[in-house]
Every structure is written in structure tokens, then in C-alpha cells.
Amino acid sequence: MKSGRNHAAIGIILGLGLMSLGLTFAGTARADEPLFGYLYTTDTLPKGKKEIELWSTLREGRSQGDFHVWEGRAEVSYGLTDRLQVSGYLNVAYANVYHNVPSGETAPPEIFADYSVGADKRMDRGRFEGVSAEAVYRVLSPYTDPVGLALYVEPTIGPRTREIESRLILQKNFHDDRVVIAANVTVGQEWRYLQGDPAADPSTEDFRDHWDKETDVNFGVAASYRFRPNWSAGLEFLNEREFAGLDPFDPGKRTNMAFYFGPNLHFGGERFFVTGTFLVQLPGAKDYANPAPGFIVGGITNADDFEKYRLRIKAGYYF
Numbered sequence: 551m552k553s554g555r556n557h558a559a560i561g562i563i564l565g566l567g568l569m570s571l572g573l574t575f576a577g578t579a580r581a582d583e584p585l586f587g588y589l590y591t592t593d594t595l596p597k598g599k600k601e602i603e604l605w606s607t608l609r610e611g612r613s614q615g616d617f618h619v620w621e622g623r624a625e626v627s628y629g630l631t632d633r634l635q636v637s638g639y640l641n642v643a644y645a646n647v648y649h650n651v652p653s654g655e656t657a658p659p660e661i662f663a664d665y666s667v668g669a670d671k672r673m674d675r676g677r678f679e680g681v682s683a684e685a686v687y688r689v690l691s692p693y694t695d696p697v698g699l700a701l702y703v704e705p706t707i708g709p710r711t712r713e714i715e716s717r718l719i720l721q722k723n724f725h726d727d728r729v730v731i732a733a734n735v736t737v738g739q740e741w742r743y744l745q746g747d748p749a750a751d752p753s754t755e756d757f758r759d760h761w762d763k764e765t766d767v768n769f770g771v772a773a774s775y776r777f778r779p780n781w782s783a784g785l786e787f788l789n790e791r792e793f794a795g796l797d798p799f800d801p802g803k804r805t806n807m808a809f810y811f812g813p814n815l816h817f818g819g820e821r822f823f824v825t826g827t828f829l830v831q832l833p834g835a836k837d838y839a840n841p842a843p844g845f846i847v848g849g850i851t852n853a854d855d856f857e858k859y860r861l862r863i864k865a866g867y868y869f
Contacts, residue, residue: 583816583818583823583825584603584816584823584825584864584866585730585732585772585774585782585784585814585816585818585825586732586772586774586784586786586814586816586825586827587786587814587825587826587827587862587863587864588770588772588786588788588827588829588862589732589733589734589770589771589772589786590686590700590702590717590719590732590734591692591698591700591719591721591730591732592688592690592691592692592698592699592700592719592720592721592732593688593698593721594629594632594633594634594635594686594687594688594700595627595628595629595635595868596629596632597629597630597631597632598629599628599629599868599869600626600627600628600629600868600869601625601626601627601628601866601867601868601869602624602625602626602627602866602867602869603623603624603625603626603627603864603865603866603867604622604623604624604625604864604865604866605621605622605623605624605625605862605863605864606620606621606622606862606863607620607621607622607623607860607861607862607863608620608859608860608861608862609621609659609857609859609860610857610858610859610860610861611857611858611859612650612651612852612857612858613652613847613848613850613852613858614649614650614651614652614654614847614852615647615648615649615650615651615654615656616646616647616648616649616650616672617647617650617659617857617858618645618646618647619643619644619645619646619647619659619661619857620643620644620645621641621642621643621644621661621679622641622642622643623639623640623641623642623682624639624640625637625638625639625684625866626638627684633687633688633689634685634686634687634688635685635686636683636684636685636686637682637683637684637685637686638681638682638683638684639681639682639683639684639706640678640681641678641679641680641681641682641706641708642676642677642678642679643661643662643676643677643679644675644676644677645658645659645661645662645673645674645675645676646672646673646674647659647672647673648671648672648673649670650852651845651852652843652844652845652847652852655669655670656668656669656670656671656672656673657854658673658854659854659855660742660854660855661679662675662677663742663744663762663854664710664742664743664744664745666745678708678709679708679711680706680707680708680709680711681706681707681708682704682705682706682707683704683705684702684703684704685702685703685704686700686701686702686719687700687701687702688700689701692721692722692723692727692730693723693727697720697721697722698719698720698721698722698723699718699719699720699721700719700721701716701717701718701719702715702716702717702718702719703715703716703717704716704717710742710743711740711741711742711743712740712741712742712761713738713739713740713741714738714739715736715737715738715739716736716737716738717734717735717736717737718734718735718736719732719733719734720732720733720734721733727776728775728776729773729774729775729776730773730774730782730784731771731772731773732770732771732772732773732774733769733770733771733772734768734769734770735767735768735769735770736766736767736768736769736770737765737766737767737798738765738766738767738768739763739764739765739796740763740764740765740766741761741762741763742761742762742764743759743760743761743762744759744760744761744762745759746758746759746760763794763795763796764792764793764794764795764805765792765793765795765796765797765798765803766790766791766792766793766855767791767792767793767798768788768789768790768791769788769789770786770787770788770789771786771787772784772785772786772787772814773785774814774816780817780818780819781815781816781817782815782816782818783813783814783815783816784813784814784816785811785812785813785814786810786811786812786813786814786827786829787809787810787811788809788810788811788829789807789808789809790806790807790808790809790810790855790856791804791806791807792804792805792806792807792853792855793805794839804836804838804839805837805838805839805853806835806836806837806838806839806845806851806853806855806856807835807836807838807851808831808832808834808835808836808850808851808856809831809832809834809835810829810830810831810832810860811829811830811832812827812828812829812830812860813827813828814826814827814828820868821867821868821869822865822866822867822868823864823865823866824863824864824865825863825864825865826861826862826863826864827860827861827862828859828860828861829859829860829861830858830859831850831851831856831857831858831859832849832850833848833849833850834849835849835850835851835856836851837851837853
């Protein structure tokens, strides 16, 4: 359907426009600028400094049908100390999907899992997703210690969503800080209020309205190189693993696993920055919850929280 593709095209054009806008801003790059779209570094705002940041994430494509999902975030951050940064977010989402699973039916993406849609109907819906709070504490600095280390926590609450995300962040700099390597380990525990399924076994939780529980365990590695003043480019790699329930140490609860890889580009001026990352799902995905063929087609998964391509643009202003 043209409307979904038009939304995706508009998002891509907007993102590229924001990237080119960075060319008009001169100044020295900041140490606390976000070099990556999906990974975090240990850099935090200096004490008393503030930042406004906008995120736009497009999640596009499946092995079949239409799959267009957009997620937006508006963030305000403040440096409580030179080591501790706090932030608040407003989160929104939009989905346009149709016949997007291997069976040929229409299924909502995970962020809209609390909605039902007919197997032969198109889902075209947007909504306010919730609010988030974030704290990042830098334990070690990559500029004064052998390696940078930071701890991160982000709770989210929405009308039908609850989440607590924790992250361990590592950073190592080389060549007068022109080369930055980061690694993240992220654990996200999610609760989504789902409608009961009349076709399910009446003795099970799925038959009734309930809070569905899931844990995501993600590993990420990224590298960035400052190839000219204010400009950096690099690569990001993600391994995402999902578990039913809140215990990620039980291998019997594994549901899905996927890999993503792609380039990033960053401009950082004195007060303004733009970062863009484009990721592609790599072959090698696993579907532990469904027997073959399940949701795996051509080595990639079509499960509800995965897609072929991801494009994320972040733009921010310091004051």
C-alpha cells in the first residue's frame, strides 16, 4: 500500500535533511556527543549543562507483505554532576502492516501487541507509547582511565506498557580520541497488558486479559573514526535475544535471536549534533518458540519485534 511506503520515504528524507543541516553549523565537537545510533558511550553532560534530543527510528520490511513502523522520542537531559546525567523522554509510535508474517496473515508488531487485528486486515495505527526516565553514571572515564565504564538504568511506563532497562557500557579510545570503540550489554524486562484470546485454553493465562512478561538481552559492539573535524563514521553490530518471562538464565524460555549490522555517520558541532545509523538484519536468526518453518525465512526472523532494516536518526542541541 502506498501510504506505508510514503511514510517511510518521508522519514528517510527528513533524516537525510537533518544530517545535511549539520553542515551549516561550525564549531568544535563535544566529548559528550552520541557517536552511535544504538549503542551508548560513557560520556555524560558536564554539571549544569542541558540537552534537547529528538529520535526518529524507522523499522522496515519483512520477508513478505508490508511492514512499516516508526518510533519517535523527545528527550531532555541534564548534567547533575560531571559523572551523573539524568533524562526524561516522551515516546510515540506508528505502525502500518499488512500480511507481514510467513503464514500470510497480518500481525501487529510488538509495540502494538495489545491490539488485535484481523488476519486479512491492514493495521494502520499510531499512539502515545509512554514516558521514560533515564540515569547514566560514569564510573571510569576513557580519557583518564584505561577503559571507560558507565552504568545506565531506564524505567518506562505507559497506558499498557511497563519496562525497566539496565545497561553496562564500556568505552575505549585510541589515536588521540579519534577512534572510539564501545560495547554494551543491555537487559530489558517488559510487561505488556494483552487482551485474552478466546481460542486459547481456558485454563491458561492467554485466555484472560493479562500482563505478558518478556526479557530482552542484547549485546552490542560499535566503532567510530573521526575522519575530519566534527565528522565521524563507523559501524554498529547488535545481537538481540528474547526470553519469555523475566528469567533470562532459563534456556527453556528462549524465544528469538537475531543479528544486525550497519554503518553510522555523525556530525558534532559546538551546540548541535546529528547521528544516523542504518542496520540490516543478518542471516543466522533463531526461532526457539515455534517449530520449523516458524518465523524464519531466508535466515532472518519475522517475529513481532524484528524486521529487515532499521534507520535511526538522532538530532540534539546543547544549552
